[in-house]
Amino acid sequence: MSSAILAHPALRRWPIFPEDRLGTALWTSAQIAEATGGTASGEFQCAGVEMDSRDVRSGDLFVALRGEAMDGHRFVDAAFAAGAAAALVDRPVDFPHVLVADTTEALKALALAARARTTARIVGVTGSVGKTGVKEALFAALERSSRGAAHRSTRSYNNHVGVPLSLARMPARSKHAVFEMGMNHAGEIDVLTRQVRPHVAVITTIAPAHIEMLGSEEAIADAKAEIFAGLEPGGTAVIPADSPHFRRLEAAALEAGAKVVSFGAERHATMRLLDAIPSANGGSLVTCEHPGGRLCFTVAEPGQHWIANALCVMAAVWAAGGDLASAGLSLAEMGGLKGRGARHRVTAPGGHALLIDESYNANPASMRATLAQLGATPASRRIAVLGAMRELGDFGPAFHAMLAEPIAAAQIDHVVLVGDEMRPLMRELGKPGSGALGFSGSFTHCENAAGAISALEEFGVIAGDAILVKGSNSVGLGRLVDHYARRER
CATH class of the missing domain: 3.90.190.20 (Mur ligase, C-terminal domain)
Known part of the structure; x- marks a missing residue:
């Protein structure tokens, strides 16, 4: 590169962040061994983390999880045939690996190490309805504003295995990350949110999903409110103002020491809906107001429920310090997700x-x-x-x-x-x-x-x-x- 190009004023003004000096590999063998307390068979680097041999891509770390019905060690050969760079195992294998006592616990340890090393602003999302769509919309908004430095849990990886896997996949250079958390029973989100440790905790809505396990909508609200237990000090709770359980959620958030940001059509909502009319593309043109002013944006997804989802996204982006203009553009460009619209x-x-x-x-x-x-x-x-x-x-x-x-x-x-x-x-x-x-x-x-x-x-x-x-x-x-x-x- 010529000195003339290096001296260009735009390049001299290009911001340098501390995370820019970090390595580009997701994990090295030494980092994995240190995080898990395991022993590496040699030096290697990994670009991803995967637990299903059918989804392994070149450069991945394959985690051989052992469950009641299936043992991932049976698929180590298939994982390396698909391009795995190394495996996390509880017995020696004839491939690059880190040997640990328990691969499930090692995955959790790797997840905690990923969370500990990042300086990203973390958003956790739960709710009875809409959590995956909101998670995807939040990611799109934050990825746009951070120029590609955002991370999120893929698919519906929102349980006791999916959340640590998603954390372990988070690059150290991430500036934002969004994690979905689900549950069937009380106490499950409490465990997950303490791993994620979000700066912003979002509840999309409360509805009678999983009511068989919990017995009432009030119990569902309490179980979802467990997400506030993992909030970082000074964190923010984003909750639905229109929900009949708003005061219950608000009380739980305040008890956890959170600031409360709400969204909806109610007059007390922080991100308050003023108007929504059908747009030419089948979605909606939404106008809302918040303490910083008014916003007008298009939501590509059709349906009244996506108006509420969009307000939730805007409230969470605002709470996370993201760019609301980028969020508006992302909502206008979103397409339906497989199985979800x-x-x-x-x-x-x-x-x-x-x-x-x-x-x-x-x-x-x-x-x-x-x-x-x-x-x-x-x-x-x-x-x-x-x-x-x-x-x-x-x-x-x-x-x-x-x-x-x-x-x-x-x-x-x-x-x-x-x-x-x-x-x-x-x-x-x-x-x-x-x-x-x-x-x-x-x-x-x-x-x-x-x-x-x-x-x-x-x-x-x-x-x-x-x-x-x-x-x-x-x-x-x-x-x-x-x-x-x-x-x-």
Whole structure:
């Protein structure tokens, strides 16, 4: 490089940060050994961390986890065939490795070392609905404003294995990081948040997901509020102002010593919705205000629930010291996530149909939100393929039956009900008085995804149809989405 280029004023003003002087490898053998208390077989460097040999990429550290039903050590050969640079193991192998007593505990130790070495601003996200979408939107906003120096948990890696794996993957040079935390039982988020130690803790909403395990929405709110226990000193809690559990969440946050930032339409909301109107791209044009002024931005994702998600994102970016303009641009550019709102334009007799993929998760709140979204979607016919909502326990029959009202309100023409849990809804839709609800469409019931594919093929998808596919992931409706997505044009 010539001295003239080096002397250019723009280059002389280019900011230098302490993390710029760190090594570029994610982990070296010495760092892994020090963090885990293990013994390295030699010197090596790793560019990533992976626990599934099928997902290993060149340069990864393969963590051979041992569970009740599966031992990752069986897949060490496959991991190295896929390009692994080294493995974390509890027995010697004929490849570069770090030998430890327990690979699960070693992964946790590596995660804690990653958290200890970073100077990144950390955001933790939980909630009954919308946590993955909010996490992805937050990452997009913070990655844009930090010029690519943001990190986040991928997929739904939000449990006792996924969170430490996501932490272990965090580059030392990160300036922001976003981690999703989920739970089925009380006490689980408490463990995760103490690993993540967020500067900003976000609760998207409280709804009756996992109510089978916890018994009430109040107990769910308390379990989600455990995220505040891991907040760094001076940290901020971001909570939904419109929730009936707002005061409960606020009290928990204040008890944990957190500053409280809220979002929603309520007058007391910190990030307060002023107006939202449909935009040309099918999303919304949102205007809100906060202590720093007013914001107007576009949300590409359709649906009322994404207006709330966007306010949550803006509140969290503001709390994390991010750039709100970058956040607005990111929200305008977001596309639907696989299983969580991705839209497919599929070929059908006469032209094309729209398929909305919400097949990854379902609970009463998200069902109502996506059914309302379908009702607002222009279409010649509206079709809903609805899979069972799981982990509702004794509340399940009533919650399934109550979906009759939003189905009628959305003016759905045909419903495919999937799973035994959907029988109460089938009976509700089949009652002689169901027309009083406003439902005049048809419906069918089947036991599984294969039956749903057959039922929808028999009904016949034609041009102009809008099809919502929504259900708990264990129902397997992703198979139906894949079946039709092959026809995407």
